[in-house]
Amino acid sequence: MSQSTLSPGVTPVSFGGAFANDESERARFVSAQRRLAWRKRLLPVVAIAGLIALWGAVVAIFDVQPFIAPSPWAVASVLVEKADILLANLVPTATEALLGFLLGNLVAIVIATAFVYSKAAEEAFFPVAVMINTIPVVAKAPILVLLLGNGMEPKIAIAALICFFPTLVNMTRGLRDVNPQALELMKVLSASPREIFWKLRVRNSLPYLFSALKIAASMSVIGAIVGEWIGSTSGIGALIIQATYNFDSPLLYATIVVGSTFSAVFFSVISMLERRLLKWNTARAN
Template identity: 50%
Template sequence: MRNSFAWLWPLIGFASLIALWQAVIVGFGVRPFIAPDPLTVGRAIWQYRWLLWDNLRPTAAEAIGGFCIGNSIGFLLATLFVHSQRIRSIYFPIVVLFNTIPIIALSPVLILIFGLTMTSKIAIAAIICMFPTLVNTLRGLESVSHSEMELMKILSATRREVFLRLRLPRSMPFVFTALKIAATSSVIGAIVSEWVGAERGIGMLIIQSTFDYRTELLYASIAASSALALSMFGLVTLLERYIVRWRAN
């Protein structure tokens, strides 16, 4: 019975956030050009729904592309590092160093290489996704105990069998934790890449509406980007429930 009403709690949290937003607007007398009230934003979402949809599609394509490529690279690197300590010692510090470069500083470099195309934006989103997946997957692959490894040796398991039957299942909770982070980070990466230069996209719409002082469109664009990130997060969560069935709820 308790689990059947679990979906109510997020709705209560969302409703309380909207109520707090309205209370701040009314209580502090915030001007509409600074922060519109929730009803105004709701009307703007409906009024500009086709404009938002036209700009949301390229952002979604960039985020999904970056999500798939970045997580694939992160998973492959983690698999390589767990099987070769020497390669890990050589290249893992380089990956960490590369991750320390602010993405807003790296974006112009990638745009110079790939141009103002979707490729550069996918690359930026992929870079943001890669490192969390690499670190979490590596930790998951190494989470097997010494006794489990000894048992696999006694059973004469090959390295491939150890990976597929022991390391990979053990790493799944860690992998999906990384995927949840990447689901939202990929949207951030796509939007940041559009800030540097784009003809379409939610990031471009945010910049344009800010400079035009169209605050209601700005907040509507932010809401659209949040809806995209939440949708991707929700899909990853559903996939986790389907694949990682042995994990306790």
């Protein structure tokens, strides 16, 4: 009786085969995702290892003098032997970069919001922001040192200025370029300006904001280091100057490695936050 109610060609066996096929497809999908994840992890490691091997080969083949370009092994030795000095100088640089990152991006977000709601403010002050951004960092640094003294303040200010402009541009665009249909629907539903801002404009701006934050994460470290070149006795920038004047090439390279590693870790943290907070945007990002 129950057998006769089934459609032609559909049997309990065929149902079992369909379930088996679904499980097989799911297993293949999971396996492919794992391979892709491992590929993303391994390829940068392989690329870095290849570049280090090439660096060592060039130094050995052309017999490059150590004070010009040390071998990777000499740099690794300094990283181990002078780890305490390198880490002690990383702390002020990291502090300046983080505080500058927070300050520059916060100010940029506030001004971008003002630009979106006031066209006159954007027309008046955006050209000023462009002009400030065109001034080279090495020219801004001495001015800020004269204005703010020789402490951490000018380094934080330089890092903030470097972070400011990319976030201002991206955040302004993200807040403004909302879907017109979604905006009209919010108005039809009698949403308040505050609800439109938080539920539509801010949500739309987050991918733009994180794109700017990833740029700012690296640039803030550069700003802090450049600031330390102008009259500082501690930090990665000061250690670079000291190693350069002493022709201590292994220490110079080791210092650069430490600064670059911190910048890469900072960038990775922002990328991780982006993946966790913007899961709804993952498909479009990929």
